[in-house]
Amino acid sequence: MRLGASPADDAFRAELASWLAAQLDGRFARLRQPDFNRNEFALLRAWERALGEAGYGCIAWPAALGGRDASLTQRVIFAEEWARAGLTPRPNHIGIELLGATLLAHGSDDQKARFLPPLAAGTEFWAQGFSEPNAGSDLSNIQTRARLDGDAWVLDGQKVWTSWAHNADWMFVLARTTPGSRGAKGLSFLLVPMRQPGVIIRPIRQMTGDEEFNEIFLDGARTDAANIVGAPGDGWAVAMATLTFERGVSTLGLQTRYRRELDQLIAAAKANGRARDPLLRHRLARAEIGLSVMRANCLRMLANIDRGTPGREGAVNKLYYGSWHQRFGELVMDVLGRAAEIAPGPDYAYQGLPKIFLQSRADTIYAGTNEIQRNIIAERWLGLPREPRG
Ligand SMILES: Cc1cc2nc3c(=O)[nH]c(=O)nc-3n(C[C@H](O)[C@H](O)[C@H](O)COP(=O)(O)OP(=O)(O)OC[C@H]3O[C@@H](n4cnc5c(N)ncnc54)[C@H](O)[C@@H]3O)c2cc1C
Incomplete structure (x- = not known):
């Protein structure tokens, strides 16, 4: 299979390669240096914004949501040129590839309009709040609880191994919203802002020397009642879709x-x-x-x-x-x-x-x-x- 055989695809590849080369020889040269560290968040945020401004934020998405309706071939070309340029994984991978794909499939129109354009523009970063100390492989054993209090969900519990949470503006959280429920039933998929007193983030240092993931303590954290993807209690199906995209x-x-x-x-x-x-x-x-x-x-x-x-x-x-x-x-x-x-x-x-x-x-x-x-x-x-x- 030869990708990029059509003139339009070849033009897309050439335009992208030359844009990447110009950025990586200039303002973003540090991204390719051997000691570049993925905890250099100011640089990574500027890089996502630059991609967004150039129209490369989320090329596969509809233009109305910040994308450019790119074909399958162009998506493969984007991935190839990204790697050829010597770049590390996408800084906002979790936001774009996991949450973005999940909202496109399961989000309401209001949620798509609110959350997808900032992802394409590179202005909001996300973390994935699934795993807990006793819910990893056995994910349905989630113990984090959420209850409705007026017009807000209130969350209490603990998450762990939450990658890049210390650079995230938002986190999608699997939480138990039906009191007394067990297993996959009674869970909901909630979108929670990170920068609030009820969210406590503790980085975990890895053997690579990096601090990629974190422990998260939710202590009365709040999010708007509308920030639930799918119906209350149906979060498991939404989370399984997210995992399908992730894998x-x-x-x-x-x-x-x-x-x-x-x-x-x-x-x-x-x-x-x-x-x-x-x-x-x-x-x-x-x-x-x-x-x-x-x-x-x-x-x-x-x-x-x-x-x-x-x-x-x-x-x-x-x-x-x-x-x-x-x-x-x-x-x-x-x-x-x-x-x-x-x-x-x-x-x-x-x-x-x-x-x-x-x-x-x-x-x-x-x-x-x-x-x-x-x-x-x-x-x-x-x-x-x-x-x-x-
Ligand atoms: C680099 C990294 C980044 C991560 N980022 C995130 C993140 O951003 N957000 C998030 O929510 N989570 C994240 N995780 C957590 C990850 O999803 C879990 O580590 C994973 O699901 C395994 O769960 P656990 O660590 O609790 O191990 P356990 O579930 O305790 O498993 C321990 C061992 O037992 C085996 N085992 C367990 N159950 C079975 C079974 N039924 N049959 C056979 N073998 C079994 C497992 O395969 C494993 O070898 C991350 C993990 C890593 C390593």
């Missing part, structure tokens, strides 16, 4: 980023002589094959979603890319050898290829662990009996 189409850019990482590793193997090692050559070739399969699956998934049938590819996609990238992280360490184990500075601030090894330990956990994806495939798609619950 599937939102990861479009990943395989292009992995392409760049693999090319860097192949170059490093040639430079340090490990490319002559028969076992490492074999593993590099397997990584190449895996990446080709990932790309084919990604395009198939996109085509199905455009036909309105978000399918089983999401679970397969998550399982496949998470496992591939984790094996790739191990290959990085074996190709680079002992040099990869030495941090360039204090605080174990690893950069470049060695950092991939540390980061990729999380790839088989976030957005649902490998074991959970296998359960989904076994139970929902193969019709196997549900696993016994302990």
Whole structure:
């Protein structure tokens, strides 16, 4: 499949590539430096705003909501050029790809009009408030409560592993709104402003040295009664749609980023002589094959979603890319050898290829662990009996 074959697509690619090059050689050059840290929020916010002003905020969305009605081919081109430019993941990924997609599918017209244009303009950042200390894989065990008090929902509870919450203006929260309910019933999907006294955010430091995620304490946090997506008590179905987007189409850019990482590793193997090692050559070739399969699956998934049938590819996609990238992280360490184990500075601030090894330990956990994806495939798609619950 040759993407960008039509003159309009080729023109889109050329225009985007030249805009990105101009930005990344100029005002936003720091985004490509090896020690760039995703906690440099002022820069990331300015970058999202620049994308919005140039009309690249959310290209797939309808023009009336801040998008440009881009075709599937153009979405793939955007992801390819983004990765080719050497950029890290989209700063407001959670807002655009998770909440934006969920609102397009399940939001009211008022919610779309209120929340989507600021996402496209890059002015409002979001966090995902699903996981709790006792609700990760077993997500329906949510204990955070929300009750209506006049014209507002009032929330009490605790969330954990909330990525980038310390830079978020809003958080979408799964909370129990039917007192006494259990499991998936009685949950609601609420949109909650972060900057208020009832929301307490505590960063958690990771072994990469980054502070990506947080603990969140909700202590009488309030949000407008209208900020509920779907009906009260029907939040589980909405949250499952969000997870389908998170595991599937939102990861479009990943395989292009992995392409760049693999090319860097192949170059490093040639430079340090490990490319002559028969076992490492074999593993590099397997990584190449895996990446080709990932790309084919990604395009198939996109085509199905455009036909309105978000399918089983999401679970397969998550399982496949998470496992591939984790094996790739191990290959990085074996190709680079002992040099990869030495941090360039204090605080174990690893950069470049060695950092991939540390980061990729999380790839088989976030957005649902490998074991959970296998359960989904076994139970929902193969019709196997549900696993016994302990
Ligand atoms: C980098 C990163 C970013 C994250 N960002 C966010 C975020 O922004 N918002 C958010 O809400 N959450 C976020 N999470 C949390 C993530 O969704 C959870 O970590 C994940 O769902 C697993 O839940 P848990 O950590 O509670 O592990 P547990 O559910 O306690 O699982 C522990 C182990 O038991 C296994 N296990 C559990 N149940 C079963 C079963 N039924 N069958 C077989 N094996 C099972 C799991 O596979 C795992 O290996 C993030 C996680 C990471 C690593």
